[in-house]
Amino acid sequence: GENVEQHPSTLSVQEGDSAVIKCTYSDSASNYFPWYKQELGKGPQLIIDIRSNVGEKKDQRIAVTLNKTAKHFSLHITETQPEDSAVYFCAASRANNLFFGTGTRLTVIP
Amino acid sequence: DTGVSQNPRHKITKRGQNVTFRCDPISEHNRLYWYRQTLGQGPEFLTYFQNEAQLEKSRLLSDRFSAERPKGSFSTLEIQRTEQGDSAMYLCASSPRMEAFFGQGTRLTVV
Numbered sequence: 001g002e003n004v005e006q007h008p009s010t011l012s013v014q015e016g017d018s019a020v021i022k023c024t025y026s027d028s029a030s031n032y033f034p035w036y037k038q039e040l041g042k043g044p045q046l047i048i049d050i051r052s053n054v055g056e057k058k059d060q061r062i063a064v065t066l067n068k069t070a071k072h073f074s075l076h077i078t079e080t081q082p083e084d085s086a087v088y089f090c091a092a093s094r095a096n097n098l099f100f101g102t103g104t105r106l107t108v109i110p
Numbered sequence: 111d112t113g114v115s116q117n118p119r120h121k122i123t124k125r126g127q128n129v130t131f132r133c134d135p136i137s138e139h140n141r142l143y144w145y146r147q148t149l150g151q152g153p154e155f156l157t158y159f160q161n162e163a164q165l166e167k168s169r170l171l172s173d174r175f176s177a178e179r180p181k182g183s184f185s186t187l188e189i190q191r192t193e194q195g196d197s198a199m200y201l202c203a204s205s206p207r208m209e210a211f212f213g214q215g216t217r218l219t220v221v
Contacts, residue, residue: 004152006152032208034209034210036212041214042214042215043114043116043201043212043213043214043215044153044201044212045212046209046210046211046212049208049209051208089152089153091152093208096141096158096160096165096166097143097155097158097166097168098143098145098153098155098210099155100152100153100154101152102150102151102152103150103151103152
């Protein structure tokens with residue numbers, strides 16, 4: 001099955017700085033890569049996704065890049081704000097379920 | 111609120127008891143998923159429905175677990191003879207195609 005690895009497990013940045021979270025996947029057939037933000041006591045919230053026929057996607061301060069050859073994808077958050085503090089999960093899918101990474105706890109320091 | 115709704119939000123049960131959780135997906139989403147999440151981990155896939163048909167089940171879903179989605183609308187997840195290892199957050203998600211939208215989850219504590 002698919003194996004998704006995510007780094008770093010924790011990340012602290014100053015408000016206004018950028019944050020980058022990286023994931024690798026093992027199944028070359030995976031073709032859909034979403035990112036989720038999860039706040040304490042809540043379910044994961046889809047924040048951005050990318051399909052395998054696209055190399056980069058941007059939505060305001062959030063961007064995701066995908067390198068199919070190397071089987072890795074990254075989340076970039078620019079101009080971070082305290083409300084960006086949460087746990088972020090990457091995931092990979094090729095069919096009917098999502099395989100998640102172990103999460104990155106992002107702390108934005110005011 | 112037209113998002114995915116899960117009930118109850120919290121459940122405390124004694125070991126050996128049966129529990130049932132309910133998920134109401136976003137209307138018109140034909141795909142419905144159940145995941146389990148333990149502390150410090152990402153969600154783990156349990157099972158998947160397309161309309162009323164249960165098309166895939168994880169090996170994590172032991173024979174004590176059963177899920178249904180009658181009429182292709184809401185879904186229930188039942189755990190029989192609960193064990194302490196069943197303590198986790200149980201998440202439901204629905205999807206029109208590939209994007210999955212999660213509910214707030216049901217936190218189960220088995221004492």
